[in-house]
Amino acid sequence: MQRRTFLKNSATGTAGLVSSSVLASCGEMDKSVKALPQEMENVRPIVICTWDFHNASAKAWEVLKDGGSSLDAVEMGVKVEEADIENQTVGVGGRPDRDGKVTLDACIMDKNGNCGAVLCMQNIAHPISVARMVMEETPHVMLAGKGAEQFAMEQGFNKTDLLTEKSKKEWMEWKKTSKYQPIINIENHDTIGMLAIDKNGDLAGACTTSGMAYKLAGRVGDSPIIGAGLFVDNAVGAATATGVGEEVVRTVGSFLIVELMRQGKSPQEACEEGVKRIIEKNRNKLDFQIGFIAINKKGETGGYCIQPGFTYRTFSKAGHVNNPSDSYITS
Numbered sequence: 001m002q003r004r005t006f007l008k009n010s011a012t013g014t015a016g017l018v019s020s021s022v023l024a025s026c027g028e029m030d031k032s033v034k035a036l037p038q039e040m041e042n043v044r045p046i047v048i049c050t051w052d053f054h055n056a057s058a059k060a061w062e063v064l065k066d067g068g069s070s071l072d073a074v075e076m077g078v079k080v081e082e083a084d085i086e087n088q089t090v091g092v093g094g095r096p097d098r099d100g101k102v103t104l105d106a107c108i109m110d111k112n113g114n115c116g117a118v119l120c121m122q123n124i125a126h127p128i129s130v131a132r133m134v135m136e137e138t139p140h141v142m143l144a145g146k147g148a149e150q151f152a153m154e155q156g157f158n159k160t161d162l163l164t165e166k167s168k169k170e171w172m173e174w175k176k177t178s179k180y181q182p183i184i185n186i187e188n189h190d191t192i193g194m195l196a197i198d199k200n201g202d203l204a205g206a207c208t209t210s211g212m213a214y215k216l217a218g219r220v221g222d223s224p225i226i227g228a229g230l231f232v233d234n235a236v237g238a239a240t241a242t243g244v245g246e247e248v249v250r251t252v253g254s255f256l257i258v259e260l261m262r263q264g265k266s267p268q269e270a271c272e273e274g275v276k277r278i279i280e281k282n283r284n285k286l287d288f289q290i291g292f293i294a295i296n297k298k299g300e301t302g303g304y305c306i307q308p309g310f311t312y313r314t315f316s317k318a319g320h321v322n323n324p325s326d327s328y329i330t331s
């Protein structure tokens, strides 16, 4: 198995991280942030996202390098993919459910642990922005279906037909067999999960998707579920997922990875352990893809997946890189 070095952005281990997270959990978050290790000064700001979404990560970087917040960066970043009609896994142009309806899922989380999500929402092109409004403008965390759509309209979002001719044609072709079979690494661009640290050292994350193509009507995966598709803890780090959401939900994957980092694992080690938990439950049927990415408070990053083919982007002062992820299955 090809191995890359565990600690990507720093040669130092996780001792500093543990002590800052312990301090933070004792209610001394501000002090711990001020006491960030020197190497983080060199890394931040930084953005990391699933797959080779170079336009999205470049957009987020633009926000970060000008001193913008990590929350703005991840929202602006993933919106690029939501708007791209060529991307059939996110936003407009997404593949529909088995009834031909495009239903979108998204969530967002900020440095204070605030979060918002929309589930199974139709007719709105930017679910991530609606999720942010749920977080900022309502006393709730999640809005689903018609209620989410109604809320979005009330907030001034336009009604948009999300089903493109291309996705419609493919769906009609699919209906001839109606076989539900998630495809591993769909065209190498899939759900976008994005994590960022801004110049102040604060973390935020966003995740947005049209979900699994040809799913049952009403199906929701991991992507809008806080703790499963995304989790951010400003004292420790953040993680996000792509792949077959049911499996990520079953292990509460992103929360698990952040907790593993809290215990001292590097982002890379934590992602590997997260994937391992899923593998343990699926020893006899490893025919699906899951990819996790993670970042810790110091700006160290990692990623791991089940099947070969997953990549993730990082953008910092060190450059804009598409990182091939190590995988459990290697051929």
Ligand code: SD4
Pocket: 190, 191, 209, 210, 211, 212, 220, 221, 222, 223, 241, 242, 243, 244, 245, 246
């Ligand atoms: C879901 N996790 O709805 C999403 C889809 C995805 O690779 O990431 N596909 O289950």
